[in-house]
Amino acid sequence: MLDRIHEAHLGMVKCKARAREVLFWPGMSTDIEEKVATCNICARYTNINAKEPFIPHDIPNRPWAKVAMDLFELKGQHYLLSVDYLSKWPEISKLQGLTSSSVINHVKCQFSKYGIPDQVISDNGPQLASREFAKFSKDYGFQHTTTSPHYPSSNGQVKRMAQT
Structure with missing residues (x-):
């Protein structure tokens, strides 16, 4: 079933979503993560322009600063x-x-x-x-x-x- 979930190489999030629609087994998310992380095809086509991490701004100590x-x-x-x-x-x-x-x-x-x-x-x-x-x-x-x-x-x- 893990191979069937991953056969379209949709990436980790979509594979998990696809699996959750019809399946469940203990450790399913971890198994899917491992499968996608070790896939050469997924690694080759992964999003090169990943989002920058969120950097929170400091809250000022006075209004309009x-x-x-x-x-x-x-x-x-x-x-x-x-x-x-x-x-x-x-x-x-x-x-x-x-x-x-x-x-x-x-x-x-x-x-x-x-x-x-x-x-x-x-x-x-x-x-x-x-x-x-x-x-x-x-x-x-x-x-x-x-x-x-x-x-x-x-x-x-x-x-x-x-x-x-």
Whole structure:
């Protein structure tokens, strides 16, 4: 039965799911893991671009010390979303344009309400990864950290809030 479960070389998770639909024996998960781990075909075609491990962010000790930012679109309109890491407070600004200047103006407006954070985390969107935004962060004295280009979901705080 173990060979039948594994004959399509679907990988560990799918083999276990397939087996759980119709079978059970003590140690079944361990047996499937061993079978898939020792399979040359599975090893050759395994996902080369495995997900990066989750690295949790430190929780700041005061509000608006650490802020996540992202741009999103809803019904044809573009918005800047900022989220405080401590309180999870969202701040949304409707953008008139998608230039770095427009984004910076809205960020300045948000900073005037809550203060300048110590750190801003964003993805590598062109507006936030531009020289103009880098100069802005230097002039205002906050650290701008960008997420990995291959793993934008590491800015999960703001991505989750955008879903909401």
